[in-house]
Amino acid sequence: MQPYPYIITISSEKGGVGKTTLACNLAVYLRALRESLPVTVLSFDNHFTIDRMFGLEGQKVRGTVREMLEGEPAGALAHTGQYGIDYIPSSTAERLSPLLERFQDPWTLAGLLGESVLPGVVIIDTRPDLNALTRNALFAADQVLVPVKDMASLENCKNIIALAEQRGLERNALALIPCLVDERIKYDGEFRDQKTLLRTFAAERGYRCLDTFISKSPKVESLTTNPDGKIYPILTHARGTEVYGQFREIAQDMLRVLDAVPEPRASFLYRSRAEDDEPRQMEEYPARREGLADHCLICGALLAEHAEGCGFYYETSDRARRGFLHTACFVDLLCAALYGMTRDSQGYGIARLVVSDKARKLVTVISPAVSSGSYRVDFRQFDAGGEQLFHKEVILDTGAEDEGEGINDRLFLLLNEALTGQGAKPGKGPWLAVHPVDPKHPEAVLGEEHYRAVHHVQTLIHGMAGLF
Numbered sequence: 001m002q003p004y005p006y007i008i009t010i011s012s013e014k015g016g017v018g019k020t021t022l023a024c025n026l027a028v029y030l031r032a033l034r035e036s037l038p039v040t041v042l043s044f045d046n047h048f049t050i051d052r053m054f055g056l057e058g059q060k061v062r063g064t065v066r067e068m069l070e071g072e073p074a075g076a077l078a079h080t081g082q083y084g085i086d087y088i089p090s091s092t093a094e095r096l097s098p099l100l101e102r103f104q105d106p107w108t109l110a111g112l113l114g115e116s117v118l119p120g121v122v123i124i125d126t127r128p129d130l131n132a133l134t135r136n137a138l139f140a141a142d143q144v145l146v147p148v149k150d151m152a153s154l155e156n157c158k159n160i161i162a163l164a165e166q167r168g169l170e171r172n173a174l175a176l177i178p179c180l181v182d183e184r185i186k187y188d189g190e191f192r193d194q195k196t197l198l199r200t201f202a203a204e205r206g207y208r209c210l211d212t213f214i215s216k217s218p219k220v221e222s223l224t225t226n227p228d229g230k231i232y233p234i235l236t237h238a239r240g241t242e243v244y245g246q247f248r249e250i251a252q253d254m255l256r257v258l259d260a261v262p263e264p265r266a267s268f269l270y271r272s273r274a275e276d277d278e279p280r281q282m283e284e285y286p287a288r289r290e291g292l293a294d295h296c297l298i299c300g301a302l303l304a305e306h307a308e309g310c311g312f313y314y315e316t317s318d319r320a321r322r323g324f325l326h327t328a329c330f331v332d333l334l335c336a337a338l339y340g341m342t343r344d345s346q347g348y349g350i351a352r353l354v355v356s357d358k359a360r361k362l363v364t365v366i367s368p369a370v371s372s373g374s375y376r377v378d379f380r381q382f383d384a385g386g387e388q389l390f391h392k393e394v395i396l397d398t399g400a401e402d403e404g405e406g407i408n409d410r411l412f413l414l415l416n417e418a419l420t421g422q423g424a425k426p427g428k429g430p431w432l433a434v435h436p437v438d439p440k441h442p443e444a445v446l447g448e449e450h451y452r453a454v455h456h457v458q459t460l461i462h463g464m465a466g467l468f
């Protein structure tokens with residue numbers, strides 16, 4: 001099996017918070033703590049810090065980050081440099097910016113790195129903004145580290161957090177690190193100091209904030225200014241500072257997290273994309289038609305007899321089951337399951353319009369899970385770009401007296417029938433995606449072009465490890 005890298009992305013929208021320092025020094029520490037672990041560093045920024053720290057005297061380099069982004073295998077561009085670190089030489093901003101357009105799809109970098117045959121850990125240093133490359137780096141990451149140093153960088157990291165959330169990154173895959181902490185600064189009241197303030201903020205939002213922070217140190221600052229133009233690592237040149245020990249703790253923390261991961265995200269994303277490509281080639285239009293269910297899974301009516309008003313197409317995440325649903329059946333089901341509303345409810349007409357309107361524009365993903373003894377159903381809605389616009393989890397009380405016109409039963413039936421025999425593991429899918437289609441020509445969705453679009457969204461959704 002080919003190796004997949006474990007990707008750590010360092011990101012913050014605020015400049016000068018210590019991203020690059022963290023990226024380079026984390027690499028050195030990881031490698032020092034675990035000799036057998038290959039570590040590759042690359043930067044989307046253009047300050048050449050990486051090259052100055054890891055480049056070897058007289059080393060001839062071939063290719064840069066730009067060539068990697070253009071599709072050259074990253075493994076072939078990684079140069080082994082100082083301290084045993086592999087680095088991909090940096091590019092100038094002028095050479096990178098024309099590529100941004102190609103990275104509008106947040107998948108792209110994950111795909112490149114998945115195919116890169118890079119083993120071990122890849123650390124990505126990003127620019128202090130959320131451009132397309134940063135977004136890609138966030139999307140590909142197993143672990144995102146966000147250095148924060150003050151209230152302004154805290155404000156800024158909200159966008160990164162929101163983006164990571166939309167992209168379906170698990171909450172524990174993102175951690176804040178208080179950086180450049182000046183322990184002399186004290187506040188009045190509850191938040192005694194910088195660290196406490198940052199930690200409280202992180203905790204309130206359910207994010208991990210590393211126990212370790214990085215102190216501000218004049219010695220560390222001086223490591224970037226040397227007569228030979230080089231930049232020295234903390235490990236080798238700042239012994240005796242607090243930062244020296246803090247970096248070791250952070251690296252140990254990362255190793256613990258890394259060791260606990262069953263499968264790197266790049267591997268998962270790559271695999272789901274490969275799985276997505278295969279049936280697309282193999283399975284042609286007639287086969288897609290052949291596989292359609294003969295009845296609406298909600299009302300049970302045979303579609304040969306009740307073909308009118310089929311405005312939704314569903315497919316399971318493994319593509320084992322597919323078919324059409326009556327518009328009315330699906331919309332009523334959503335109203336009942338999501339809002340507990342039935343035809344007799346007050347304001348049902350309006351509510352139904354709103355629900356219907358959303359379902360007609362978005363892809364609805366329904367995924368069941370059994371957790372803490374109850375049967376839960378997770379509803380999400382995504383737009384064509386794979387952006388999550390709605391999320392609600394409902395608990396299906398299958399035992400209780402059902403007021404919603406048997407809605408629990410019908411939902412249960414739908415999921416049961418569509419997803420049976422797929423060995424549902426709680427939290428691991430499978431799931432059902434419901435796409436709006438033209439009720440006049442529902443089967444047009446199976447046509448090559450339309451079906452490809454359906455699958456593009458489905459792949460984006462599938463890529464969101466940790467969602468289901």
Ligand SMILES: Nc1ncnc2c1ncn2[C@@H]1O[C@H](COP(=O)(O)OP(=O)(O)OP(=O)(O)O)[C@@H](O)[C@H]1O
Pocket residue numbers: 014015016017018019020021022045127128180214215216217218220221222224243
């Ligand atoms: N622990 C530290 N103590 C003192 N100075 C530090 C420390 N860490 C980094 N610095 C200094 O702070 C400055 C900014 O650090 P760095 O370049 O790592 O930040 P950055 O977030 O990558 O910045 P940018 O957004 O511009 O890329 C540098 O001059 C660096 O030497």
Ligand SMILES: [Mg+2]
Pocket residue numbers: 019020021045125126
């Ligand atoms: Mg930087």
Ligand SMILES: [Zn+2]
Pocket residue numbers: 296297298299300301325326329
């Ligand atoms: Zn129906």
